[in-house]
Amino acid sequence: MKRLLQLVAVVLMYRISWKKLFVVVAIMTTVGMVLQTHTLPYPMATWFLPPQTMVSSYKSLNGSTVHLTETLSLESAEQFQLVPTAPVVSLNSSTELVKSVPIVEERAQVSPRRNSSSRTRRKNAKIDKMNEKKVVFHPPPPRTVPTRLQRYIWSLPPDEALLFAKREIQNVSTVTDDPELYASLFHNVSVFKRSYELMETILKVYIYRDGARPIFHAPHLKGIYASEGWFMKLMEENRQFVTRDPKKAHLFYLPYSARQLETALYVPNSHNIRPLSIFLRDHVNMIAAKYPFWNRTHGSDHFLVACHDWGPYTVNEHQELSRNTIKALCNADLSEGIFVAGKDVSLPETTIRNPRRPLRNVGGRRVSQRPILAFFAGNMHGRVRPTLLKYWSDKDEDMRIYGPLPNRISRKMSYIQHMKSSRFCICPMGYEVNSPRIVEAIYYECVPVIIADNFVPPLNDVLDWAAFSVIVAERDIPKLKEILLAIPLRRYLVMQTNVKMVQKHFLWNPKPIRYDLFHMVLHSIWFSRLNQIQISVS
Incomplete structure (x- = not known):
């Protein structure tokens, strides 16, 4: 064994050219690296980064555009190209690099399955399609650093902040393009947009x-009176918008339900609703005595x-509740003499x-596909x-006017389906001026025809109802068909488009x-409060 080791040492020292050995090893190493590089699934110069998806953008008070981005999960990212080239990388200051190791490993595990049978591929495709439908992306809340203007506004006492908002709206600049708003629907889209932005920045509600349930804090979410319940909820x-500190509040909400008040206190067939108003009076007096x-x-x-x-x-x-408080009422x-236009709000x-x-x-x-006129x-x-x-x-085949829809008709x-098949949906008042058919017509993209004298249409302070509805005086009911047929087709098409565009403003999400x-x-409600503020002319 000792002689064998001596023989190997002699061979290595005297009979091998180290220069040649070094060259051979270098050549083999280079060839090995080249072969390995060509066998990799992706080039070595590639960064494996999941794509950044633009969720939304909005304009901040200082005029700069702020983009909100979020990185898609692996399941949804499969729909997109996941491998941008490494040399071309453009990153905003707020963008963070995401580690690519898990994605590469996941793709390496998935790739062998592509060689499976066609039956398995079809099955997986169905599963992927089902999962794809279930994925819903919600934009994250804005996480922006407050601007100097925002910090200044937040430092103001409530009264001064409202005064600031009032002046801003009076000096508003014209809005030329806003993808989220359809200008034809509004009396003044520039005023609305600026007022809405200021509400988002300033408004706090206490x-x-x-108040005990069910009259207070118990929203009723079903039926024709559901609006008050959905707003409360x-x-x-x-x-x-909600603050726990009343000293920071610009508005104070009395969270009672008129529907629940009627259910709890009204005696059936008594025709006496005074106990309801007495109950609310006593509650407000308690609030006034307890808080300043x-x-x-x-x-x-x-x-x-x-x-x-x-x-x-x-x-x-x-008296003060009736005269001073901002009342958002369906019965506008x-x-x-109770609802005051300009102060109170017409609730859909x-x-x-x-x-x-x-x-x-x-x-x-x-x-x-709307063969019925009305x-x-x-x-x-x-x-x-x-x-x-x-x-x-x-009286007329074009005018489908019924009492309760007959069974012989509703079976067909x-x-x-009638509302979705009609060009105009007639919305006459019932016992009171408002009707749920007005919003139903908007839901089903049917131009509403409002017949109710002295009625203030919902959200009339900002929406121009002439753009997407027809208002007919009660005395003109005999001429109803004549009035509807007098609307040119081109004008009707514009109105019906406006109905589709205004629909999103009437949805309870x-x-x-x-x-x-x-x-x-x-x-x-915010806009009504601003209208109460008087700016002294100096």
Whole structure:
């Protein structure tokens, strides 16, 4: 063994050319690296980065555009090209590199499956398609550093912040292009947009925790009076606008339900609703005695939201509540002397059949698939509907005017199908001026025809109802068909397009989104508060 080691040492020292050995090893190493590089699934110069997806963008108060981005998960990223070339990389200061190791490993595990049978591929494709439908991306909340202007606004006392907003709106610049807003729907889209942005930046609402269920803090989310319940629910869940510090509040919310008040206190067939208004009067007096905020403004910075027909009458026993408080009411009737245009807010009356799916059946048909000129079906409530049936029930094939929809008709075509098949949907008042058919028509993309004298249409402070509806005086019911046929086709097509565009402003989303009905109602309340502020001319 010793002699063998000596022999090997002699050979290595005297008989091998180390220079030649070094060259051979270098050549073999180089060839090995080249072969290995060509066998890799991706070039070595590639960075494996998941794509960045633009979720949304918005303009901040200082005029700079802020983009919100989020990185897609692996499952959804499979739809996109995941391998951008390494030398060309453009990153914003806020963008972070994402480690690529898990993605590469995942792709390496998946790639052998591509050689499986066609049956397995089809099965996987179906599963992928099912999973693809389930993936829903929600933009994250803005995480921007407050601008100097925002910090200045937040430092202002509530009254001074409102005064600042009032001046900003008076000096608003013209909006030329906004992809989120359709200018034709608004009286002044520039004023609305600026006011809405200021609301998002400034507004804080304090919600009184006083009051026992079910009259307070118990939203009723179903039926024709659901608007007050949905607003209450979404307001009490909100984090952006709600404050726990009343000293920071610009508005104070009285979270009562007129629908629940009627259910709890009204004696059936008594025809006496005074106990309801007395109850609310006593509650407000308790609030005024317990807190300093009511007496400070005599209730002018407080608001309530009531959709029941009796909503206006529940405030009659308290003078300041009736005169000063901002009332968002479905029963927006000017003739009663309770609703005050410019101060109070006309609340849309929305029928919610399934609270878990409030947007069910929303959508309509093309104009070419609407053979019916006008449609109405409903109970004979109030003074207008009997007159409508007197002149148009069973009188004209183009005018489908019914009382309750007959079974022989509904078996062939449902109420909703009638609305989706009609060019105009007749919305006459019932016992009170508002009707859930107005918003139903918008949901089903049918131009609403409003017949209710002294009625202030919903959100009339910002929306131009002449752009997407027809308003007919009660005395003109005999000429209803003549009025509708006098609208040129080109004008009708514009109106029907406007109905589609305004639809998003009347939707109750379980999680509120920008410019939906929750935000539109809140903005009208905010805008009403700003209208109360007087700027002294110096």
